[in-house]
Amino acid sequence: MKKRNSKIKLSDIATELGVSIMTVSQVLNPRKSSVRVSEETAAKVTETAKRLNYRPNLVARQLAGKSNNIIGIIIDSQASVLWQTVLRQIEQSATENGFRIQIGLVHDSMESIKKYIDDFAGYGITNIICMAHSYPEFCEEIPQLFKIFRNVVFVEEPKNFPKASFVSADFDFVFQKSIEYLLDLGHRRIVCCSNKNISQIHQAAYKKRGFLWDKNFIVDIARLDRYEYVLEFINSVLPLEPDALVVGSDESAMWCCRVLKEKGLKIPDDISILSTSKWALGDAFEPAITAIDYDYEKIAKRAVEIIVENSKIPENEKLKQYNEFIPAQLIIRESCSPVTIKKGENV
Amino acid sequence: MKKRNSKIKLSDIATELGVSIMTVSQVLNPRKSSVRVSEETAAKVTETAKRLNYRPNLVARQLAGKSNNIIGIIIDSQASVLWQTVLRQIEQSATENGFRIQIGLVHDSMESIKKYIDDFAGYGITNIICMAHSYPEFCEEIPQLFKIFRNVVFVEEPKNFPKASFVSADFDFVFQKSIEYLLDLGHRRIVCCSNKNISQIHQAAYKKRGFLWDKNFIVDIARLDRYEYVLEFINSVLPLEPDALVVGSDESAMWCCRVLKEKGLKIPDDISILSTSKWALGDAFEPAITAIDYDYEKIAKRAVEIIVENSKIPENEKLKQYNEFIPAQLIIRESCSPVTIKKGENV
DNA sequence: CTGAAAGCGCTTACAG
């Protein structure tokens, strides 16, 4: 019977076997260097540790100088549904590489980000994956906060921080391809709503095909995840007489379909809909949603791999900078179709 | 300029001000007991700490005896989409109560659960919320593993572990109500697929209304989140001539609608569909999905509150056991309708 | 092959 805290420690094993703490520590945590304990002793130690159900005190171990193997993840709780996919993949890759993850769920405030940064720093975590730096208001400030960590990878390119490593979806490229796809289908009034900075890309696609562009095609809208918001959005957008609508997610696309149908419009015959972020479920819908498919698993995997690679570099050397774009793909399904000729078109 | 590690510590502040480490520690971490430092000194210490950007070493602090304020969360990476909601609420409630969370993402193996249990124990975490104990194969083993932690709350009732605290959706009650609702609409061949143990509840509902029950109405099926799975499921179920289908999520429901429509069946005219787990998106679908709505935010909030309450109890006293069921609600929408009389019905 | 010493950064008693 131990006293108050029944946690058994190295010294318990040591006294039980009549050896020193050192010996026990050596056996349970062999260094790369030569094996320094006789097999006989080692076997006894291992057996006793198991029998006593010894669990190392990670706190003491870390304070004594062992570096931890934690990757701190900062993720935005408001972000798209996809973080389930991303987190799952990060966890898996991390585990495969002998790392564990610690997740900081962050809200829309700088405060909560700072809180987790302090926490991570306080626990001596040096490896960080940041996925919470796209708030429009703070996007330039946030990345700077991470300078105190040695080994940081951003998922999506951070603004105003040229020396950072990041992995990003190849958004701009696939977005332009998507607009061109709609143009090729005959659409000329492609209205986009997005929180990203897409105006130039949209315009570039028009220019490349030689069509007239109108800045009103870009609509700044926050959320399309509830009936009322979507109704308001559709009402505000219909006067533009769009022949195609580009929205931020399959969820938004499905809502728009629902509202447009209520207004007597057929999808895709009267208006095409394209989502810039695919869901599994977009395929179950009628019409199935044409959508951009980001390779989030690849993105997550690369982020971890970069962390792992850089974590191997000795403390006195510089880390390598990685800037990678992972190709995305337009999945063509039913919600976009060739335009049918109507009166008053901008051909 | 500090040497290798630029992290500044209590002793740096102490030497700079010519006071002892103790004094600095006292100021930066006042105990409940009397204020023991002069205001003048305290002000100087606070100022210097801020100027030097001092971040306490949480690892050292914990080893020296301070208990941490971490809630460890074990969550199943395969679980339903709802963990985003749950986690967000847990994080928020925890923050409000001065706790932080550490998430362990677990896969379908006992190994990954054990890994996180070791980790949490190694870091001296005593507060745990477990949401990964519903694997059919391990559901009786898993809860036992958590005995080493002082303060554990399970989300959903654990099997074979009568002394545990838990918060659970009131699944059984609302499920029976849902079946009764379908029976009241005239359905008699209500086929349910679920990984939960629903057979008895289903039967009870039939019995209560005095209708004949058939055990074939219960179908054991794992996943309905891809076209092929759903097609197979529908093909296997159609010979039972169901007039209503109860599936595990809106996602599954939407897939079933799609496949059933392909087969020329109309929803809800030919067959009603009810989902036992609501999504925001079920409302955008046509038909909008009738679904059970769990109050996951309440569940999450209560789980944290219980942890917080129990964490205040001194080490030598017993914790209080909480067993709470949070009411769920059937949201009636379009996918279930009164049955239309057809030949060969089991009236 | 094995052990005694020193120390990680902090806190908790206790003594001035």
Add this chain to the structure above:
DNA sequence: CTGAAAGCGCTTACAG
């Protein structure tokens, strides 16, 4: 009001 001592459980040199 302030400080010197001891210790948390472990690891990293170093010495036998």
